[in-house]
Amino acid sequence: MNPRNLxxxxxxxxxxFYTSFIAYAVIAVFLxxxxxxxxxxxxxxxxxSFQAQANPMLAKQYNLLNVNETVVRPLFGNISMILLLMMPxxxxxxxxxxxxxxxxxxxxxxxxxxxxxxxxxxxxCLTVLATMLAGTVTYPxxxxxxxxPELMPIATGYLxxxxxxxxxxxxxxxxxxxxxNQVIAASLAVGMLFFFWLMSYSAVFASPDLGRIISYLAVNxxxxxxxxxxxxxxxxxxYGIFILLFLFLTxxxxxxxxxxx
Amino acid sequence: MIEVEGLTKRYGSHxxxxxxxFSVAKGEILGFLGPNGAGxxxxxxxxxxxxxxxxGSARVAGYDCFEDSMEVRRRIGYLPENVPLYVDMxxxxxxxxxxxxxGVDAGATADRVARTMHECGLEDVSxxxxxxxxxxxxxxxxxxxxxxADPEILILDEPTIGLDPNQIRDIRKLIGELAxxxxxxxxxxxxxxxxxxxxxxxxxxxxxxxxxDTPENLARQLHHAATIFVRVAGPAEDVVAALxxxxxxxxxxxxxxxxxxxxxxxxxxxxxADVRRAIPPVIVEHGWDLEEIxxxxxxxEDVFVELVTSEVAA
Ligand SMILES: Nc1ncnc2c1ncn2[C@@H]1O[C@H](COP(=O)(O)OP(=O)(O)OP(=O)(O)O)[C@@H](O)[C@H]1O
Ligand SMILES: [Mg+2]
Numbered sequence: 001m002n003p004r005n006l007x008x009x010x011x012x013x014x015x016x017f018y019t020s021f022i023a024y025a026v027i028a029v030f031l032x033x034x035x036x037x038x039x040x041x042x043x044x045x046x047x048x049s050f051q052a053q054a055n056p057m058l059a060k061q062y063n064l065l066n067v068n069e070t071v072v073r074p075l076f077g078n079i080s081m082i083l084l085l086m087m088p089x090x091x092x093x094x095x096x097x098x099x100x101x102x103x104x105x106x107x108x109x110x111x112x113x114x115x116x117x118x119x120x121x122x123x124x125c126l127t128v129l130a131t132m133l134a135g136t137v138t139y140p141x142x143x144x145x146x147x148x149p150e151l152m153p154i155a156t157g158y159l160x161x162x163x164x165x166x167x168x169x170x171x172x173x174x175x176x177x178x179x180x181n182q183v184i185a186a187s188l189a190v191g192m193l194f195f196f197w198l199m200s201y202s203a204v205f206a207s208p209d210l211g212r213i214i215s216y217l218a219v220n221x222x223x224x225x226x227x228x229x230x231x232x233x234x235x236x237x238x239y240g241i242f243i244l245l246f247l248f249l250t251x252x253x254x255x256x257x258x259x260x261x
Numbered sequence: 262m263i264e265v266e267g268l269t270k271r272y273g274s275h276x277x278x279x280x281x282x283f284s285v286a287k288g289e290i291l292g293f294l295g296p297n298g299a300g301x302x303x304x305x306x307x308x309x310x311x312x313x314x315x316x317g318s319a320r321v322a323g324y325d326c327f328e329d330s331m332e333v334r335r336r337i338g339y340l341p342e343n344v345p346l347y348v349d350m351x352x353x354x355x356x357x358x359x360x361x362x363x364g365v366d367a368g369a370t371a372d373r374v375a376r377t378m379h380e381c382g383l384e385d386v387s388x389x390x391x392x393x394x395x396x397x398x399x400x401x402x403x404x405x406x407x408x409x410a411d412p413e414i415l416i417l418d419e420p421t422i423g424l425d426p427n428q429i430r431d432i433r434k435l436i437g438e439l440a441x442x443x444x445x446x447x448x449x450x451x452x453x454x455x456x457x458x459x460x461x462x463x464x465x466x467x468x469x470x471x472x473x474d475t476p477e478n479l480a481r482q483l484h485h486a487a488t489i490f491v492r493v494a495g496p497a498e499d500v501v502a503a504l505x506x507x508x509x510x511x512x513x514x515x516x517x518x519x520x521x522x523x524x525x526x527x528x529x530x531x532x533x534a535d536v537r538r539a540i541p542p543v544i545v546e547h548g549w550d551l552e553e554i555x556x557x558x559x560x561x562e563d564v565f566v567e568l569v570t571s572e573v574a575a
Pocket of ligand 1: 272275276277295296297298299300301302303304342450
């Protein structure tokens with residue numbers, strides 16, 4: 001792999017995210033929704049705090065009055081859900097649009113490796129994701145005005161959110177590689193992501209062994225532990241494998257598209 | 262420079278090209294001619310390593326298009342049929358991107374891009390968004406994109422399709438100038454385009470190669486190549502009989518009948534026979550009026566129609 005080629009694809013793709021206003025739209029909507037959710041969580045928390053002053057029984061429920069437990073962790077849960085809906089909008093055009101507009105024909109006849117093309121596009125999406133998440137750092141920062149949230153769960157939570165988003169993007173690139181229709185690419189991505197998400201519900205009903213497997217495969221269960229501040233290599237490996245698998249499948253899809261003509 | 266042998270491509274069960282072989286020498290401009298759906302684009306896509314062939318081999322500059330595709334791709338500038346460009350980029354930005362991807366040194370990129378824009382007449386629009394350019398200018402950007410890394414080989418798939426006559430002329434002129442020492446394959450179904458700039462022509466139809474030669478040789482080879490047109494005032498049947506009796510005449514056809522009794526006749530002549538001089542005395546002998554006589558060269562168009570239709574009939 002040639003780093004210069006990777007950089008060229010990356011910069012072109014990233015720039016096109018901004019010149020086409022896709023990045024602005026996605027980032028703005030994302031921050032608006034997450035901001036609203038944060039505001040609600042904060043309002044609930046302050047109501048609870050007021051009630052606790054009057055009601056010592058409530059005050060004893062330590063968890064409820066822990067800002068990490070009542071605001072930060074649900075916030076991460078909310079953000080992850082919004083990511084699930086927004087990431088496919090970011091990734092849907094990546095390859096589908098190149099195929100539809102015919103630019104794929106030039107791209108694939110330039111002296112570039114398919115891995116350079118896919119990774120360059122992937123990294124451009126990661127950059128937009130990082131920008132989105134960076135925008136949300138204001139929320140936990142605001143918490144410092146009123147309290148002292150623990151830092152570790154916030155840091156590992158962000159790591160978890162980034163890995164989760166990175167996994168969503170990998171899956172999104174894959175669905176974009178199997179069709180030339182952006183709407184189909186996005187729908188497939190949302191569908192598959194929900195499947196990986198809702199899997200954890202089935203874990204409850206399955207036998208214990210199967211339940212553990214299902215719950216390991218579910219994409220959001222790994223975020224849960226990271227958001228608690230538990231930095232487990234198992235979770236990180238899970239996301240790593242998820243990402244590599246879908247990037248690999250993307251390369252296979254491009255390759256097989258070549259053979260089909 | 263380019264060697265194609267027994268090339269075959271199937272889309273599923275559909276045979277798009279079937280056992281095509283030809284070669285292009287260094288510096289040659291080869292015309293690739295065929296009607297819609299003949300398999301021109303398919304062949305070019307194999308040569309440019311967009312997809313592999315189902316059978317046969319294609320070599321460019323000694324490298325196999327499948328085995329050493331990177332080496333091949335580095336040497337080719339390709340203008341695909343529908344000129345796909347990134348419509349949200351500016352012209353100079355796009356050309357710099359292509360130059361970079363094709364391995365032009367970072368230091369030399371700006372210079373190469375400026376030179377290419379100059380060659381293709383793009384200086385005035387260098388800062389414009391590609392999506393907002395007219396079709397003719399987009400075509401130029403497509404050409405510039407193919408040329409920007411100064412490739413040895415240029416593959417142009419129908420470069421003048423969809424342009425107005427003025428722009429067609431400009432682009433053809435540009436292609437003629439830019440070919441330079443490069444090896445060029447020019448696909449088209451427009452005959453004058455090919456006969457104007459190409460030294461040799463490959464004609465394909467329904468995926469099969471039907472002819473390969475210089476435009477002149479093709480015209481000469483054509484069986485009905487030599488025809489003579491005469492206009493005579495006289496009874497049609499008698500004139501046909503009289504003309505048919507001249508040695509060397511293969512066939513006489515009445516082309517147009519006029520009320521004034523002067524008809525046009527197309528006289529097909531055997532190769533090498535000198536019939537033109539034998540015609541006037543015969544006409545005069547019968548007491549008819551010879552109003553017009555001229556030789557008709559077969560054009561590439563005749564060759565094309567002949568080859569393609571005879572193929573269909575076969
Ligand atoms: N991706 C594809 N899948 C299936 N069939 C295809 C595909 N591309 C081309 N074909 C078929 O292969 C044949 C050759 O097509 P090709 O595009 O090479 O023709 P062409 O000579 O370039 O025609 P045109 O002058 O219209 O551009 C056609 O019958 C076409 O329908
Ligand atoms: Mg074509």
